[in-house]
Amino acid sequence: MGEIELKFILDEASPSEFLARVKASKLAKGSPTTKTLRSIYLDTPEHGLKKAGIALRLRRDGRRWVQTVKTGAELHGGLSQVGEVENPAPGGRACLEAIPDASVREEVLHRINGDPLLPVCETVIKRSASELSLEDGTRAELAVDVGQIHAGERSADLREVEIELLEGSPAGLFEIAHVLFPDGGLRFSRLSKAARGYLLAEEGRIDLPLAPRNAEDVALDAAEIAEHAARNILRECLDQIATNVVVVRKLDDSEGPHQLRIGLRRLRSVFSVYAPVLESPEMARLNDEARWLGQEVGSLRDLDVVANDIVQREAGTHPDEPGLAALSSTLSRQAVEVRQRLRKLLAGARVQAFLIDLARFVETRGWLVPQDFGQTARLATPVTELAGQALGKRWKKVGKRARKLNTLTVEQRHKLRKELKKLRYAVEFFASLFASKRVDPFLKRLKKLQTVFGDLNDAATVKAMLTGAEAPGAGDPAAQRATGWVIGASQTRAEHGWAGAKALWRDLEETRPFWK
Template identity: 55%
Template sequence: MTEIELKFVLNEESIRRLKSRLKGLELNESAARTRTLRSVYYDTPEHSLRKAGTALRIRRDGRRWIQTVKARASINGGLLRAQEVENPAPGGRLDLTRIPVLAVRAEVEEAIAGAELVPVCETQMKRVTSVLTLENGARVELAIDSGEIIAGELREPFREAELELLEGDVDSLYDLTQTLFPDGGLHLSTMSKSERGYMLAETGRAQTEPLPRNACTVPLSAEMTSEIAARDVLRECFEQISANIEVVLFTDAPEGPHQLRIGLRRLRAAFGMFKPVIGHPEMLRLNEEAKIIGAQVGVLRDLDVVITDIIDPEHEAHPHEQGFNALRSAIEARREAVREELREYLRSERAQSFQIDLARFIETRRWLAPEDFEQTARLAQPIRELSCKALGKRWKSCVKHARGIDQLTIDERHELRKELKKLRYTIEFLGPLYSQKKVARFVKTMKKMQNIFGDLNDLAMAEELLCKNDSPGARNANAQRAVGWVLGARSARAAAAWSNAKRLWHDVTVTGPFWR
């Protein structure tokens, strides 16, 4: 059978709130059931099953022993899908010949290739389960696990909730998530317990440390339909956003807000790119939510940039100017206040709803509109056809905004910068469909153009941040002297860079649209 689950990492407080919330909902079919589960995961010494994407375990559930194989597992939008096959395991002994689905048995035997199977890790969990019936008739099993993940002598406590779909559609899992966790602060689990056990054995940790996540290339191919391409691109955007929300919440790494803002911008660029295919009122709403979150993240990111990319280099160039220390201290104080405000927002119900609704939009094909009789043809359109139109549209907008480039006002330069960025993201998404040599040459030329706009944007952002009555260090004479150094140097740099704008734009147009 295909197992479909949403999983969430919990702590003692969130478990308490979840159980309290559950009592007031009256969704239980019967009283909650509590039992102790011990699961031992087996693999070859070389972890051949893990490499094949398969988990093999023996579980003791009360007096019963059960052998389970989970194959072809995938996690997207927090949603775990896997083929699960179970059979009795008398005495807790492995017996591959008892796997009832022949195709799954063949996959396991092929992966093992006759090698010895040994225990890798285990979990010992107290599990509280409830079967919940929703108003739409869907049935979901809620399992709340509290216990330990064990690998050899290593042990680590772990708490998790699982929502497993028993009957109904996947949409019901997301509905129930919003119902059970209405207050925000939810953390999607993106790893199975077996993966955590392997990680504990290898690294001594069963939970990953939040690390900034850059955008990854989506392996699009010319024969893909536009709908599948849209789904895969949006999944990548979701993963980048979700991972970097965790980084912002739990670390002070400057790369966290930077990559979160990029992820939100890429999402909005993807929405624009695929609008002819998956255009839907829900997409427009999510786009606006991404814009709102991006604006809040941008405040923190701008403060990081002012400190590390603007003030620190100037201080290094003028080490005897004491005003830089005063200015940096004032901006750091502002940054910490902004960081806490952002964290509070990212824990809020609104930010959580954005994440859950974005995952739902992607994983349940929320864009389908039964009344749109032409939608099927658009969804089935080859992505290569759509890509030419999308790139052409972005290119046309850039050309329009670059007319008379020597005479552009500050605002017009800013608009051109935004259009170039949208084109860049579109190329990053669709580039795999074209000659990599041509794509690389075009992007290299365009990067030079974008560097100019980076200098201009840094100057505008520094002026906006440092030149107001309530700016950090506004009442400190030494800090204001440092502001003069910063703005003077940045103005000279931006002016020198802009003098090359017309030539670089000419280079971009000569290198020219590779998609034609």
């Protein structure tokens, strides 16, 4: 038997406030029931079950004990899908021979291999549960869990919301989330209770450290179809975006906005690369939302770059120019104001709706268009075939933009920079399908060329930000001197790099395209 549920961390409202919102939503049937659940998770001394992706739980529910084995757990965008097998456990004792599914029973016994079973952690949760229903027939159980996780002498508080599907489509769970979290503040849960308990036992905490999240490589299988490959890459994009939304809201680390913008750009690149199979009205709408949010995040990221990287670099190199330090301080104060506005936006309804809809799109095949009868065949395209077509298309566009490189205008250089970025993302998406000895030389030379264009973009950003009537220090001679210094230094750096752009392009052009 499988279990499908949507999981959130409840950290923006008290449980009572949330339950009042549930009642006001009209989705719930009757009043919630409240009970205390005590769960004990067992494993071998070497955690053999955990290593096999198995969780063994004994739960006391009222006067009875139930043994549960969970297998094949997946948790993406808050949506948990896991295999679940239950049987009575009289007296609260594990009874492995009573596991009703033979294959699960054999796997558990194999992983335990005669070793003793020991408690890893225990949860004591007060659960308020309600049954919810939508007009389309979707039925779900809402559980608001408030309690503690214990592991030895360690303990931690937990407040979590679970919406478990009872009947209907998983897409209905996201509809319910829209209703129950209308104003923002939602945070997807990244770990199961079992995983949190193991983490508490091993590291003394129940969540992953909150830190800027870089993009991670996704290993594709050359035998899989394009739809499956797209889903896996989209999951990675969603995780990067959702994590960094929380990072920007809660931390001052300038890397947070940077990684959030990268995640949004990568998402839009996936939409572009996989457009032949994912093209749909919902994809187009999400792409527009990602573009909007990227522009909002970009305002803070650009300020951070100019203030913390470019101006501070010049101030450190030339301490005898006091205007540089003053300019850096002014820009940093502006960044604080922009960060506060962005945090309010990220905690608001529009961004939250985007995250819920993106998760639904990824996890419930939101790209399906019922009236498009040819879509099924396109979704089944071998990923290797799509990779060759997509990379060839990107390479052709770059080549077109790079013609007569030395005569390109500022605007033409900017367009070439964007095409190079799209090409790099496409290369990274498909790299695992090809031998690294063929991919690495191409990617290395591409990155070198991108650095040149990055300096050009920084110079343009500096000039736009530090000139005009609203520029910082417009009435301060020292700040104006510093502004001229920074603009000149950034322009010099950019032009120096541009002088070698033709050679770098020639190196890239002469590198054999690895996808051919």
